[in-house]
Amino acid sequence: MAEVAGVLVEIWSDIVCPWCYIGKRRLETALGTFEHAGDVEIVWRSFQLDPSIPRGTAEPVYDALAKKFGGSKQQVKAMTAQVAQLAEAEGLHYDFDHAVSMNTFDAHRLIHLAKTHGLGAAAHERLMRACLIEGATLDTPTLVRLGAEIGVPAAAAERVLAGDDHTADVEADIRQARAYGATGVPFFVLNQAYGVSGAQPAEVFLQALRTASEAAPAR
Template sequence: MSTLRVDIWSDIVCPWCYIGKRRLESALGRFEHADEVEVHWHSFQLDPSHPKGQRRPVLEALAEKTGASPAEVRAMIGKVTDLAAAEGLTYELTRAVAVNTIDAHRLSHLAAAHGLGGPMHERLLRAHLCEAEVVDDPDTLVRLGAEVGVPEDETRRMLDGDTYADAVRADFDAGRRFGATGVPFFVLNRAYGVSGAQPSDTFLHALRTAHANPTPANR
């Protein structure tokens, strides 16, 4: 049985990334060869310039970034919240806190070393987008890691140093080489790219295309 590899670049504070994740999962639920699919998560930062340690309400950060008025930002947030609800997600973006996500991404890499990369990414997305958790807080990250099975002492040691920082940066570089300028960004069998939180049917078509036309490296 051949493996269909799906690489996904995502940021855990990205509302479209969680929507895209759910739409891909919906497509996989209808894909005839879902048991052959391997999903690999990769780090990406929507705003790498966000100062480490700075915490701001998402509403305020979006208004500054886009130049929109508070009312316009609330309208934008309302639209993405409605789209998330259609995928079974309950966003709390009006309470969410914008932070630098580098430590959360390092935690994802630590979790992946334990075979828990997927569950960790899911937990971090839910924490920020649905629970308004502050996902650069060390105690919060230790707790979230433990919830999916990452030993607390390992998370604390990782956060006290710079372990996995190089791996996170390598993810950024790999995503750019594949053409990622934003997230979510999906690459199937290292050959077929899907940009953005596309409809489930689009993902299903991409999965079927990649399965029917494997690249030489996957034959």
Template sequence: MSTPTDTLRIDIWSDVVCPWCYIGKRRLESALDRFEHADAVEIHWHSFQLDPAHPKGHRRPVFETLAQKVGAPIAQVRTMTRQITELAAAEGLTYDLERAVSVNTIDAHRLSHLAAAHGLGDRMHERLLRAHLVEGEIVDDPDTLVRLGVEVGVPEDEIRRTLDSDEYEDAVQADFAEARGYGATGVPFFVINRAYGLSGAQPVDTFLSALRTAHADTARATS
């Protein structure tokens, strides 16, 4: 059993429409299942936008967005995304990117901050990732966000008040700034104990090694 001084903090920057982020989340969870001191781990989610310039209110099928971005026909984009769908399946995730819709994720991130204030940050981020990548939900739609938030236990009246205001906008922007401070240009991005950075959906063994190294260093520092 770990003592309070052995606590490991994991900060994770992620976007709720990021297919690699959901894979990275599952791989980290698999590593934690094997980590001897998982009871001492605290996870903190942070906001990041893959496409902050995406106009608010503009919705477009993900395959159309990717086709324009890479300058390739949609048929080629389907082939390109097949690998990530297969990698997700290996982690128990059933992606349906054919149904996924590109949106601006700022309101989803504000909802995530509200959920975190209720101790529901991890559950909220999980629900939003699943909604977009597996279920084809429109994660900038206010009614959808209210329903998803209520599902994980966030009070409905607080969700509606938040979405009708600019509440948590400053916190979201602070997350973006902190990511830039770490030099993160993409997600998922993981920082263990403010010292060990891991970029991308790393293999489970890589996460486990980093967790063990960070724990050993913490134990030495507090002994």
């Protein structure tokens, strides 16, 4: 009997993106019922929802969204409340009242550093939780602390964040997303052939995993 073909799932995501965290949980739900989940490799890719935000600044998310979409703070609160309700269904307890909008480039550089220690997925999860659930502002000391929590050496994180290490890696991820035609996140690509855009229901991810697995050459 031929071995089951593996599935590479590349995920473009921004750690301040509430839909990205929801999509992550829905993919994990799909993997929980996928027959060949042990043959799936997940790679997190960088993306910035708003690269125009100056690095080193932070603004309450309600204010930032009101400016971006031209609505009132009350309208923004109603919109985010709907997202928070969907997140609750996935076990995520968002706190938009304390969430801040910030430039995430350095956070993505930290995630690439974490990848070199085999901790890319753990870093992505930890930073999303910090942003969306804990209301953290991801300045350099906070990034170093959160990295250390999951096993990234603090000295390495401080060195990377003080310079420009992994800048090229983040930029390469963003270029690849654009080459695929992605204009927003989350954006999932399976075996570099099948794309899934948005936080789709778990059933959609499950079908995509099965399709990619069946189409891939057996090893």
